Amino acid sequence: MSNQILFWSILVLPWLTLIFMKKETIKRFMPVALFSTLASVLAVEVGENLGWFIYEAAASPLRTGSYIIFGLNPVITIWLFHFIYGKFWTYLLIDTVLNFGFIYLFHVYFLGSRGLFQEIGITPSLNALITTIVGVMAYGYQVWQEEIFACPEKAGFKTNLQPATAKPLQNEKENPHNDK
Template sequence: MSNQVILWSMLLTPFLTLFFMKKEDVKRYMPVGLFSAVTSAIIGDVGVTLGFWVHRETAYPLHSLMPFDIGLNLVLTMWVFIFTYRRFWMYMITNAILDIGFDFFLFQYYFPSRDIFNLVGISPFQSYLITLGHALVIYGYQMWQEGILVRSERTTFLGNLQPATKPLSRDQENKPDDE
């Protein structure tokens, strides 16, 4: 199988699984998936700039953007949140297991053997720490997002203020203005 087929399948195939998600879950977790994709792309660019890794091949015409950042990572983040959100330790354990697969298998063995991607200035363990930190940031973003979407029931420090004007008597309410 060619590298282009592998890369394009990592970009497009995960989106087919969205048909198995509830519409409400897609709406709820799409922002965190997009946030994860954008921050992964930024981390990838910073890693290339600092010499942590090298992209040998990407999906044409995407020049320096890895397809798993905007495909697999986006959708996988949504699925992880569907099953683990509001259970922080379950979320972190799930991410730790997935990140081991990415950092120690995909980035260390599979991609270099296909000459797609190489870790050069960083060890797989250091990459693992970066991805775990990224998972914490993503969880924090979703908590912030949920706080924005849920209307606060707090009362203000002013309490229940009433208007300062005195209500009109019934006689004054029914009088025409020109009298």
């Protein structure tokens, strides 16, 4: 299999798994997936600029590990939060195991054996630790998201507000500004 087919598969195929998830769940966890993606982009930029690792090839015309960052990262984040959000220690354990597995099996073994990725100034363990720290930050972000977007009904506040289109029209007698 060519590297470009591999890269584009990693970029596109994970998104197809979301057809098995409810739309409300995707909407709920998409912000944390985007946060995780942004944090990963920053980590990759820092890592490349500090000489920690090198991506030898990319999904053309994209640069670096875009195929992982924009494919696997947000989708795995959504699935992970879907199944274990609300259980922090379980989340931390599973996220750590996934990060170590991903770094060692996918980055070092699979991509490294194909000559597509090299860790130079960082150990795989430190790379996985940094990735786990990003995961903890993402969990904190989701906790914050849940707090700021709490539904008014859940907070004990009910309102009887309606959109303007639901208001009855005024008749001519009530409207003093009606010029005929």
